[in-house]
Amino acid sequence: MNNLLQPFQLLLVAATTVELQPLLQHFGATENPSLPGMPGLEFTTPQCRVVVCITGAGILHTAYHVSNALQLQHFTLAVAAGIAGSFTPKLQIGSIVEVCRQQMADLGAENHRHFIPIEQMPFYNPNLFPYRNGCLYNPNPGNLLFKEQLPCVTGITVNTVSGRKSTIQLRRKLYEPDVESMEGAAFFYTCLMQQVSFAEIRAISNFAEPRNPLRWNIPLAINNLCRFLTRFIEQLPAQP
Known part of the structure; x- marks a missing residue:
């Protein structure tokens, strides 16, 4: 019997390298042309191998690159990470x-x-697998691997980010969202279809309101996101 512990295999997905830059620098991530993504990156810790898949913004890019990554190898967990707008x-x-x-x-x-x-x-x-009433659900929210308990929220995925009062009001009325992004539903759908454990982690960078970049704080959101992810990765267990 092989009693050696195997590295935890983590797929970390983001739309842009900017959203993960502090984490990539902290762990010394290197580019690997054989890995999926634009670019594909990787790094290791004593217990974990992390493949970082940069998809590009939007639904199409995310669906393709995440699907490609999940078909190339088995991952213990896939995590999508990035910034988001808040509706509350x-x-x-x-x-x-x-x-x-x-x-x-x-x-x-x-x-x-x-x-x-x-x-x-x-x-x-609206109930064709993997949908339930037109929604996609993480079957295992609050993954026990996350030692820090996070608020569990409802997300919407859009091709056009909310920036007009009429659009914001309509989306609130129809979907009652907490946050919005341009990639989340594509990530959920791909992981559910591939039957891979997953989680989507977002840091709030702005409110859903008439577009005003002066009220955004993207650096704060990115720094907080990468601090959380760093703590999470550093405490991951090896796999038996």
Whole structure:
């Protein structure tokens, strides 16, 4: 019997290197052209091998690169990480959250008066696996590997980030979201279809409000995100 402990295999997914830059520098990540992503990066700790997949922003890039990564090798856990906008004052800028439910918020049709979500269209089955009532759920939220308990929130995924009052009001009414991103639902869908354990971790960089970059704090969000991820990675166990 082989009693040697195997390294924990972690897939860390982000839209941009900027969102993970402090972490990549801390662990001395190196580029590996054979790994998936734009670029593909990796680093190791005594207990863990981390493959960092930079997908590019948006749903299409995320779905392709995450699917590619999951087909190349087995991962113990996949974690999507990045910044997000908050729809609620309960989540202040700099807060770290775990997104436990995801939904596409701009997929559907329009009539002469308003937007029709895809879930309300007659040909769509909102309970076709892996959906439940049109939503994607993490079946194991609050992963025990996260020693720090994070708020479990509802996310929406969009092609166009909310920046107009009318758009924000509509999305609040239809989906009651806590946060929004441009990649989360694609990550959820891919991991659920590939039957891989996963988690989505976001740091709040701004509020969902009429677009005003002067009120954003992206550096704070990135630093807080990378501090959390660093603590998480450093305490991961080796695998029997």
